Amino acid sequence: MSPFAFDISLEEFEAKVLLPAETVPVLVDFWAPWCEPCKVLKPLLEKLAEEYAGRFLLAKVNADENQELAQHFGVRSIPSVKVLFQGQLVDEFNGALPENQLRAFIDRVALPAGPATASPREQAAALAAEGQPEAALAILAEASRQAPNDEAIRLDAAELLIGLGRNDEAQQLLAAEYAQESARAAALRARLALAAGSADTAPLEAKLAANPDDHATRLELARAYAAQNRFREALEAALEVVRRDRFFDEGAGRKALLQLFEALAGEQYDDLVREYRRKLSAALN
Incomplete structure (x- = not known):
């Protein structure tokens, strides 16, 4: 199945159309097997979806099998194409357009092309x-x-x-x-393992405010920060456990920091990891 063109049903509409349409235009093509113009338009749309490679997505809706969706969008004849982007119906057309007109329509609604030399x-x-x-x-x-x-x-x-x-x-x-x-x-x-933790920080922050020496809660909060990609706060919370009690739970604070260092390995976080490696060394000496 192409990542740029796919069949959808009512049950999949939110996940495959509404959510992606927050960041990329989605052309919703209402068609039916008996519709002769649809047999012309649909393969052309599929070809252009591949060619434009993510500048727009194509969601194909069998109007006979998804009448509720067709009614919601006021589809009275097919083929009918609706363009959704950032929570809005931004454009539409009915009937099978010739390729030159279809390209002009898509160029108007698709994301801008990146540099030709970019990988x-x-x-x-x-x-x-x-x-x-x-x-x-x-x-x-x-x-x-x-x-x-x-x-x-x-x-x-x-x-x-x-x-x-x-x-x-x-x-x-x-x-x-x-x-x-x-x-x-x-x-x-390692980062995925951190992301699997609870990401709800508010109850943990409240619990820690009531008892700043609750090292187990502080480590749980570090994992929750990491699950939200708040890596500096995660590192600081784990380091604070080391500062307060380096021997807590057989060095759990240091182990949490090492896990975070592993998860953040790579050029993007090199400076942050170096900073907290130095701070850990200072806390242990």
Whole structure:
């Protein structure tokens, strides 16, 4: 199945259309098997979805099987294409457009093209930095299909999935062997283990405020901060346990810091890890 074009039902609409549409335009194509113009438009849309490689997504809805969706969008004839983006219906058309008109329509609603010289990983990184992780994942999925042995592409996708809280999907990617990228894969596995903890910090912060010497709660809070990608706060909480009682629970504070150092291995967090390695050394001496 293409990462850029997929069939959906009513039950999948929120997960596969509404959520991705927060960051990338989604063209919703209402069609039916008996509709002759649909047989012209649908394959053309699918071809362009692949060509545009994540600048828009194509969600295909069988109007006969999903009449509630068709009624919700006021579909009176098919094919009918609705464009959703950032919670809004931003454009639409009915009927089968010729390819030149369809390209012009898509160019108007799709995300801007990245630099022609940018690699798929660079394009995905730029989209992620712009707050468009779903579009970035779509580009990485297609790049991985084209280069299935490129471990860096798969790990980029795993890192994005962890950031989105899609831990089961990240786990599937990280279950593979990574001979060339073993250190980064180990770091992401460690980060995934941290992300599996509770991310609700408010009750823990309140409990710790009532008893600042509750070292177990402070370590639990460090794990919760890590699950929210608040890594500096996680490191500081674990370090505070070392400062207050380095021997608590057989050195649990130091062990928590070492786990965080492993999870943050890589260029992005090098400065932060170096800073807290120095602070740990000072606390222990």
